[in-house]
Amino acid sequence: MIHARGLTRSFKMKGGPVHAVRGLDLDVEAGQLVAFLGPNGAGKSTSLRMLTSLLPPTSGTAIVAGHDVVKEPSAVRARIGYIGQKNGAGENFRVRDELVSQGRCYGLSRADARVRADEVLTQLDLEPLALRRPGTLSGGQRRRLDIALGLVHRPALLFLDEPSTGLDPQSRANIWEHILRLRADYGTTLFLTTHYLEEADSMAERVIIIDHGRIIADGTATQLKSDLAGDRVTVTLSTDSDAPQAAAIAERLTTIPPAISAPAVSVTAAGEIVESGASAPVSTAVSGAILQLRVPHAGTALPEYLRALDAAGVKVVAAETSRPTLDDVFLALTGRTLRESESESEPADAAPASV
Numbered sequence: 001m002i003h004a005r006g007l008t009r010s011f012k013m014k015g016g017p018v019h020a021v022r023g024l025d026l027d028v029e030a031g032q033l034v035a036f037l038g039p040n041g042a043g044k045s046t047s048l049r050m051l052t053s054l055l056p057p058t059s060g061t062a063i064v065a066g067h068d069v070v071k072e073p074s075a076v077r078a079r080i081g082y083i084g085q086k087n088g089a090g091e092n093f094r095v096r097d098e099l100v101s102q103g104r105c106y107g108l109s110r111a112d113a114r115v116r117a118d119e120v121l122t123q124l125d126l127e128p129l130a131l132r133r134p135g136t137l138s139g140g141q142r143r144r145l146d147i148a149l150g151l152v153h154r155p156a157l158l159f160l161d162e163p164s165t166g167l168d169p170q171s172r173a174n175i176w177e178h179i180l181r182l183r184a185d186y187g188t189t190l191f192l193t194t195h196y197l198e199e200a201d202s203m204a205e206r207v208i209i210i211d212h213g214r215i216i217a218d219g220t221a222t223q224l225k226s227d228l229a230g231d232r233v234t235v236t237l238s239t240d241s242d243a244p245q246a247a248a249i250a251e252r253l254t255t256i257p258p259a260i261s262a263p264a265v266s267v268t269a270a271g272e273i274v275e276s277g278a279s280a281p282v283s284t285a286v287s288g289a290i291l292q293l294r295v296p297h298a299g300t301a302l303p304e305y306l307r308a309l310d311a312a313g314v315k316v317v318a319a320e321t322s323r324p325t326l327d328d329v330f331l332a333l334t335g336r337t338l339r340e341s342e343s344e345s346e347p348a349d350a351a352p353a354s355v
């Protein structure tokens, strides 16, 4: 459904070029639900805009829904839906009329556009709002209308740029319910960006992480977490002064490597890990009397560690383990958390020039 090779986009800026996307290689099969994650400025929207033919790549190729995004942009647009970050509906028409008008834009007859408008109104639970103006809808209702607008022409592939951002938890859950239903009922291929790691973790069957315009991880959330991040063990000592000794003991244990060195990798559909160069060590973290360790299996590491601390006379007052998150995966790959990356600022003199 999506086949991109070396897809690249740079923007000319006063302070020098911005390399937004650097050589994206991507294959997405029909029916997949893919979450595209990365910090602000990682290149997610630029990638989406190239894949939807809205922005020409600087170099590289992409075949989307069977057509070349550069040579056949109209054919691509006729077969895909794109729901951008901003609202798609105007203010002039009522909700149903917006949908009819969208259908007309895609070449449907007036009668067919009306039938289709009613179908998507039902699909997105928007019938009670059909006669309202978009400006009177809540954030969640409006986002559902955006999705309905993207579905009028029955696309087999839907791109959604942050479909749930800015919504309250209940509306976010509601949007996800509709997204998952689209896939279950119609087999729609879904490619979406999100900042909510826990949503990507629980809903998407495939997670692709992009950073500085490059894909740094690609696999199921479970694969990425177990292969790249490991479990977290947190031990609280009775006194700070024992922390250096406790850290040294951790380094000597066979079940606790002194540092998990996680190379930047991608995981193929077959579960094969492909290394792609850079490595970012994740070390034992000590904060006062609290030690945090990354281990492959907390269930075996923690008892061994506690026995070793006890034998050395180091008193432990609390110990707990936790499963890794996708943020831990990002940390393992880049040495930064996604949240830290979000606050990295753009160059001060960066101002858009011709694109």
Ligand SMILES: Nc1ncnc2c1ncn2[C@@H]1O[C@H](COP(=O)(O)OP(=O)(O)OP(=O)(O)O)[C@@H](O)[C@H]1O
Pocket: 011, 012, 013, 018, 019, 020, 038, 039, 040, 041, 042, 043, 044, 045, 046, 047, 346, 352, 353, 355
């Ligand atoms: N039209 C443009 N002109 C100049 N630079 C741009 C333009 N569009 C994007 N960029 C730059 O390209 C980089 C990638 O931006 P992009 O919007 O793709 O990131 P993103 O991952 O979607 O971020 P966010 O999560 O904040 O939406 C950023 O440095 C951004 O400032």
